[in-house]
């Protein structure tokens with residue numbers, strides 16, 4: 406009995422993945438290729454459905470050979486691969502989607518039914534498997550919404566070598582993709598004549614990322630490749646000013662009605678081009694001089710690449726790293742004063758899963774509580790009223806004001822000065838104002854790359870989350 410018990414415990418520990426250092430498990434269930442599953446995610450504010458679209462075999466598996474079960478506990482959704490014959494969980498992956506953000510918009514509230522194409526990628530199973538999708542409920546527990554059995558030998562799997570065609574170049578190269586974070590940078594809105602600019606941009610923003618802590622300290626853990634996607638026209642869509650371009654990846658401003666939110670619903674184009682290189686993470690640089698970007702956990706990040714004026718060019722450097730904080734490490738927005746398209750993005754009474762936003766801040770249950778000095782009060786006082794008055798004036802600026810960029814830059818600097826004077830960004834506490842909410846949600850530090858529009862490094866709590874994610878992909 407005792408022996409049976411210890412075997413049982415070992416299986417549990419193996420499943421939890423904390424000590425999943427057995428490469429044998431990978432070879433027992435997978436071969437070194439990517440299984441890509443495109444599916445439609447459809448529904449309304451309060452219901453959702455899934456339908457399998459296409460299946461593909463793609464190049465080498467870029468992820469870890471040992472960390473197959475996702476122990477990070479991040480993301481709104483979780484997909485699981487279970488071996489059909491033995492019912493053993495063999496792979497899982499937490500992630501967020503455009504669909505769940507859309508569910509918090511006015512359009513969803515009005516009763517619209519929508520569909521968005523999504524992609525799940527996992528190592529290529531050797532045997533029949535169950536694919537299932539779960540979503541967090543209000544208690545943050547995952548609840549299964551969909552499952553289906555798939556035969557990896559099926560003749561329906563697309564096996565053509567490359568669906569898209571574009572030049573691929575190494576920006577930061579070294580080592581085995583299984584042991585590196587493989588970042589692929591693609592451009593959108595770069596026409597044939599803009600490709601030299603794309604190469605310069607891809608190198609520039611790679612340098613920006615690796616001059617920001619904690620990425621700076623982990624440069625050797627990354628591989629960065631550029632996929633030279635050629636668009637028919639220069640620029641991306643700006644629907645609010647009636648500009649529509651033939652850009653290859655379909656990125657657009659005004660996502661969910663927000664002027665500066667840049668995403669694409671053309672998942673197929675993004676995934677087809679990205680598959681030209683092994684990738685764990687996707688970055689889309691958009692050839693636009695208008696402030697904007699976006700980042701969804703384990704989907705992709707986007708960023709504009711030209712300053713609205715030479716004086717504000719640094720803001721693209723800020724956005725690039727900030728959005729990667731979302732898409733790579735699952736960090737939440739710590740700011741609360743800018744207008745966003747969401748309603749109740751973080752419902753009251755629910756502890757967010759994001760590692761850097763907290764609703765509960767007592768010393769015992771605060772999620773980063775172990776990092777807070779006992780002398781630091783919780784919640785932690787800060788110059789909130791003064792900061793809010795500057796931010797509220799910035800919020801009232803109009804884009805059609807001829808001095809918009811200059812006035813905005815001045816107010817950003819004023820806000821930064823208040824934060825700098827108010828205390829050290831490295832003092833960890835619980836500062837009220839985070840996650841688009843002025844009250845009731847807390848952030849770990851007075852300032853961070855996820856809070857103010859500045860070139861600050863990530864605070865220690867965000868850094869811890871980034872380091873954990875790098876560790877996950879590289880071991």
Ligand SMILES: [Zn+2]
Nearest residue numbers: 727728731738
């Ligand atoms: Zn953000």
